[in-house]
Structures are given as C-alpha cells and as structure tokens.
Amino acid sequence: MNDFKPRSDKRPDGIPTRCDVSLMSDGELAVTEAIRVVENMGASESLTKASTLLMNARDAVADHVEGKFKVCALAAAFFLCSSAGHAQTVPNISTTDITTAGINTASALQAASPTTYFSNTGDALLVVKGGGTTVSATLKTQATSLYQDGYGSTPLSDVTVSIPSASIVVMGPFPQGRWNNQYGLVTVSFTSVVGVSASAINVPQ
Incomplete structure (x- = not known):
C-alpha cells in the first residue's frame, strides 16, 4: 500500500489543497488521469456519467487524505461498485x-x-x-x-x-x-x- 502524508485542507492563502496538483496524493493523481482519459474519449451521456463518478471518487480520496472520513461518500462508492459488479451481462431474450x-x-x-x-x-x-x-x-x-x-x-x-x-x-x-x-x-x-x-x-x- 502506498504511503501518503496527511495534509491540511487549505493552503496558507486559503486555496483548497485538493485543487493544487503539486499537493495531490498518488491516489488523487491516478483518478485525475482517469478523468482525463475518459474526457478524451468524446462526448456522450455515459461518458458524462463516468466523469462525474470519477470526480466524486477523487473527492472521496481527498477527504481521506485530509482526514475527513465521510461515511456517506464511502457507502455511496461501495453501492456503485456493488451495482456495477452485479449488472446483468447476458440477455435472457434474443x-x-x-x-x-x-x-x-x-x-x-x-x-x-x-x-x-x-x-x-x-x-x-x-x-x-x-x-x-x-x-x-x-x-x-x-x-x-x-x-x-x-x-x-x-x-x-x-x-x-x-x-x-x-x-x-x-x-x-x-x-x-x-x-x-x-x-x-x-x-x-x-x-x-x-x-x-x-x-x-x-x-x-
């Protein structure tokens, strides 16, 4: 598991640290790269939904780094992952x-x-x-x-x-x-x- 240093949620100038790429954790940077890849795929309702989910995921990682453990956010992420994992994969009519x-x-x-x-x-x-x-x-x-x-x-x-x-x-x-x-x-x-x-x-x- 990658180590990370907990950080404050604000820089000395009041800007949120999660908005500063130089202060992002490895997890936040990885999700940011995933957002960039999805956005470069084009435009559709499905891709917009994917980008929104990824942005929410990045915020959840930032909450962890900043010590803001949001149970609701984590529960929502678990629900989304569980739903995707149990989605129907094959048709039952032709x-x-x-x-x-x-x-x-x-x-x-x-x-x-x-x-x-x-x-x-x-x-x-x-x-x-x-x-x-x-x-x-x-x-x-x-x-x-x-x-x-x-x-x-x-x-x-x-x-x-x-x-x-x-x-x-x-x-x-x-x-x-x-x-x-x-x-x-x-x-x-x-x-x-x-x-x-x-x-x-x-x-x-």
Whole structure:
C-alpha cells in the first residue's frame, strides 16, 4: 500500500489543497488521469456519467487524505461498485434482425421474465404480447439526466408502459446512452409475466 502524508485542507492563502496538483496524493493523481482519459474519449451521456463518478471518487480520496472520513461518500462508492459488479451481462431474450422480407413475430416471441434483458444496438425495438390481464412494463433508464448546451440539464426517469390483455405492444427505439447498461443490455421489468411473451427486433440502418 502506498504511503501518503496527511495534509491540511487549505493552503496558507486559503486555496483548497485538493485543487493544487503539486499537493495531490498518488491516489488523487491516478483518478485525475482517469478523468482525463475518459474526457478524451468524446462526448456522450455515459461518458458524462463516468466523469462525474470519477470526480466524486477523487473527492472521496481527498477527504481521506485530509482526514475527513465521510461515511456517506464511502457507502455511496461501495453501492456503485456493488451495482456495477452485479449488472446483468447476458440477455435472457434474443434480438432478431428484421429484413425487407419481414419477420414472424409469433415465432420470435419468448416467455418473459419478471426482469427481462435484451441486447440493444440503438436500433432495437421491444415487442411484448400481453397475457390474460393488463400488466405494466417498466423500462429502466441508466442515465439520470440529459445535458444540452443552452438548455441545461433535464432529469430522466424510468418509463412505464401498459400492456393490455392479449394485445401486442411495440416499444423503442432505445438510445444507447440512456438505456444500455455497461454490457449493452436494456432492462425491463414486468408487474406479472403470466402468459406474457417478448422479443427484441433489431432494425439495421
């Protein structure tokens, strides 16, 4: 484990020491470099989320160096790491490409799970066939906000869709930055899956 020297939170001139690169610990410098690498990858909702998480991580390291042990910050970091570690990695329904000749949705449908996952390239549609009663499908957003220059930040939330009995409902498309987890999957949960089936259709551009 690398040694480090505890430091004061302020320089003699009142500037926070965590803002002075020459006073940063090895841990803070490593996270700062990670932020630089992510920012050089381009611009997307996912990368903005990654940069924000890294900045929060750097502040948590700085709190440690300055002797400010924030239980809430550490608990949040643990929760984020645990969530990432347990994210679904494989789909449990298949995604089929549609062609000019069309697709037989009846044969493509599979039994839905209470939490269903499907692969999404950004051009996927979710097809759900209802069962004997009306159920709700909730699409889980991965991004919590959308930022646009000149307009500021807009909060994003899950989207719930009603599936009437014995009906077929088509949902999508699903922009990857908002809906995909780190494994390229979209998550949808159902209030009931009795008699409910689903499939994903990819519409190649």
